[in-house]
Amino acid sequence: MRPIVKNSTNQSVVIRIIDSEDGTPENGVVWNTAGIDLWYRREGAVKVSITEATLATLDAAHSDGGFLLIGDGYYRLDLPDAAVAAGENGVTVGGMVTGMIVIGCYVPLVDYDPYDSVRAGLTALPPAAADAAGGLPISDAGGLDLDTKLATTDQIGAAGVGLTEAGGDGDHLTAINLPNQTMDITGNITGNLSGSVGSVTGAVGSVTGNVDGNVAGSVGSVTGAVGSVTGAVGSVAGNVDGNVAGTVAGKTPAEAGDAMGLSDDAITSAKFDETTAFPVKSADTGATQIARVGADGDTLETLSDQIDGVGGGGGDATEANQTTIINHLTDVKGGTFNSATDSLEAIRDRGDAAWITGGGGALTEILNIQPLVPNSIDLADTATVRIGLGLTNMLDDLPGTAEITPGTIKIERKAFGGTTWSTVVSDAACSELAGLVYYDEVFDSGSGYAQGDSIRVTFKNQKITVAANDFEITGSDGWPFQTYLRDPLLTQTGVTEGGTWTLAKWLKVQIALAGGKFQDKSGVSGTYEILDPDDGTTVIAEAIPSETSPYWQITVLI
Numbered sequence: 001m002r003p004i005v006k007n008s009t010n011q012s013v014v015i016r017i018i019d020s021e022d023g024t025p026e027n028g029v030v031w032n033t034a035g036i037d038l039w040y041r042r043e044g045a046v047k048v049s050i051t052e053a054t055l056a057t058l059d060a061a062h063s064d065g066g067f068l069l070i071g072d073g074y075y076r077l078d079l080p081d082a083a084v085a086a087g088e089n090g091v092t093v094g095g096m097v098t099g100m101i102v103i104g105c106y107v108p109l110v111d112y113d114p115y116d117s118v119r120a121g122l123t124a125l126p127p128a129a130a131d132a133a134g135g136l137p138i139s140d141a142g143g144l145d146l147d148t149k150l151a152t153t154d155q156i157g158a159a160g161v162g163l164t165e166a167g168g169d170g171d172h173l174t175a176i177n178l179p180n181q182t183m184d185i186t187g188n189i190t191g192n193l194s195g196s197v198g199s200v201t202g203a204v205g206s207v208t209g210n211v212d213g214n215v216a217g218s219v220g221s222v223t224g225a226v227g228s229v230t231g232a233v234g235s236v237a238g239n240v241d242g243n244v245a246g247t248v249a250g251k252t253p254a255e256a257g258d259a260m261g262l263s264d265d266a267i268t269s270a271k272f273d274e275t276t277a278f279p280v281k282s283a284d285t286g287a288t289q290i291a292r293v294g295a296d297g298d299t300l301e302t303l304s305d306q307i308d309g310v311g312g313g314g315g316d317a318t319e320a321n322q323t324t325i326i327n328h329l330t331d332v333k334g335g336t337f338n339s340a341t342d343s344l345e346a347i348r349d350r351g352d353a354a355w356i357t358g359g360g361g362a363l364t365e366i367l368n369i370q371p372l373v374p375n376s377i378d379l380a381d382t383a384t385v386r387i388g389l390g391l392t393n394m395l396d397d398l399p400g401t402a403e404i405t406p407g408t409i410k411i412e413r414k415a416f417g418g419t420t421w422s423t424v425v426s427d428a429a430c431s432e433l434a435g436l437v438y439y440d441e442v443f444d445s446g447s448g449y450a451q452g453d454s455i456r457v458t459f460k461n462q463k464i465t466v467a468a469n470d471f472e473i474t475g476s477d478g479w480p481f482q483t484y485l486r487d488p489l490l491t492q493t494g495v496t497e498g499g500t501w502t503l504a505k506w507l508k509v510q511i512a513l514a515g516g517k518f519q520d521k522s523g524v525s526g527t528y529e530i531l532d533p534d535d536g537t538t539v540i541a542e543a544i545p546s547e548t549s550p551y552w553q554i555t556v557l558i
Contacts, residue, residue: 006086010062012078013093014070016103026100030054031065035098038067040079042088051081051094052267083533084109114278122506199234228260308493368392369473372436373481377443379451387457388430388438389473398435407431407474409439424448427460437462443485453485505556508533508539520541 004011015038017026031052041047055068058076066078084107094104112120119125129136138144153534186233231263256320334344340346368389377385391399411425424447430439437459442447460478464471509530512518517531521542527547532538 001105001108003110003114004084005113006084006109006111008084009081010078011081011084012062012076013105013107014068015075015093015095015105016073017075017097018101018103020101022102024143026097027069027071027073029069029097029100031067033097035096037097038093038102039075040067040091040093042083042085044088048083050077062475063548088181147410151218223361230237260342301461320550361378371479371481372438373457373483374486376486377455379444379449379453384440384442386440387439388436389459389479391435391437400434400464401432403464403466404432404437404459405465406432406437407459407463410460410478411441412456413449414454414456415450415452418454421456430459430462449485451485452526455483455485457481457483474530505540505558510557512540512541532558 001013004162017029018024019026020069036052038050038052039079040050051065052067053237053535055063055066055067055076058068058070060066060068064078064080066076068076069072070076077093079091079093082430083093086109089109090299091107091109093107112122114120120128120129125134130136131138131140157258239355303552318432348548370392371389372390374385374387391404407430408427408432409425410423412421414421425439426440428439430437432438441447443455449455458478461476462473464473512530512533515533517533517536518528519531521527521529526544528543529539530541530543534538538558541554542556543555546553
């Protein structure tokens with residue numbers, strides 16, 4: 001028998017059944033043939049009986065115990081998953097059928113997958129063919145010495161054996177991507193260097209990014225921030241945070257320093273003109289027209305005008321105007337501003353619930369008041385009936401008993417067909433639970449009620465008190481709700497009780513009437529005999545139709 005991987009699921013085997021006398025194949029065995037008993041036994045374990053079941057077709061989905069003829073005495077048998085579970089190395093399948101011989105099988109249970117053509121299910125091996133992507137490396141020429149290769153690669157960068165060249169003639173290394181590395185590069189870089197560099201010594205075509213250390217040599221152009229530059233620089237777009245030793249655009253550092261040496265009033269009292277742009281020189285005075293146009297079109301003049309507008313007068317960002325601005329900002333934030341609780345971010349994080357008046361105790365806490373009064377009440381049910389007002393809420397917790405004033409209740413009745421109400425419960429005190437105002441009443445004749453009564457329930461003076469604020473639910477006039485006391489079933493049908501009347505007998509009468517099992521009573525006009533619906537002859541009741549209503553007067557006779 002073919003081996004099966006341990007812990008596989010939905011596995012099937014093939015067994016054979018032959019006649020016990022002449023050995024011919026048996027083709028008539030089904031899952032419930034008399035005396036059939038198939039089993040499996042794992043090595044070192046006891047025999048386990050298999051519960052046989054039928055299969056619709058030979059290619060039907062696996063079903064534990066599934067059994068079906070293949071042909072010539074061979075049968076498909078679906079094993080339970082427990083038969084091939086891990087823990088043992090083989091399982092025997094056998095059985096018996098009355099008057100027949102079952103030729104079972106032995107199934108090896110293996111830890112590898114003999115049906116995996118790449119690595120036989122051995123997960124320690126890569127899931128790809130050797131020499132393919134993701135597969136084991138091989139030596140096409142033979143003699144691959146991985147230990148020697150490892151020792152050589154370990155020495156890259158060591159004295160005397162460092163990497164001296166990458167690529168052959170015409171195929172040199174054209175780009176290096178060294179993310180977040182710390183190292184030295186000695187030599188000339190004729191292309192572009194993008195990123196952050198500690199220091200550069202030599203000639204560099206261009207630098208885009210940050211150079212945090214020193215640049216000693218000639219640099220064509222620098223875009224970004226540079227710590228310091230020693231040598232000649234064609235142009236710098238960005239910040240030079242350190243020292244410049246050499247020339248910048250033909251100017252020595254000393255000349256550049258002189259150009260920046262403005263007089264004390266060169267900025268604060270200068271007149272600015274957006275139409276001209278003169279270089280700033282040490283000889284400039286307050287009367288020289290200077291413009292420094294930024295990327296967004298703003299000039300020093302327009303910025304001064306904006307400051308003037310905020311300050312509210314004067315024309316200059318004077319100390320007085322600056323004080324005015326500070327005072328305005330102080331008024332905006334308030335005298336007790338706290339960034340932890342009053343900033344826009346803090347307000348956003350607090351959410352909508354924080355703005356409900358009373359810290360979660362406003363009227364919006366109660367979203368709905370649900371009357372809990374039944375549509376009808378059975379007079380025969382003498383159990384206590386609880387009526388009330390449900391205070392439902394979808395924002396905060398339910399109103400507690402300390403917050404609820406339960407008020408009172410008035411219950412009145414009016415007889416069927418009557419025109420006046422009479423009071424049964426007069427302004428009795430209600431009770432409260434969390435989210436509920438209620439009153440318990442027994443609606444029976446002992447409490448003064450009758451069948452068919454209309455009932456009027458009025459809740460009065462209920463309210464909720466939160467954060468010392470009263471929120472009225474009902475006033476002194478109250479909220480009225482109506483229900484009624486429904487009649488028992490026999491009264492509604494007009495059937496009178498008599499003798500040994502039961503509901504079962506009443507149902508039998510109804511079945512007889514519906515099936516036409518009734519006849520005129522001999523000698524008595526206007527009276528019908530109702531016959532037993534089972535035999536059609538036995539008189540089980542007499543019925544007299546009312547002349548003034550749709551009811552019948554029925555007398556049971558059984």
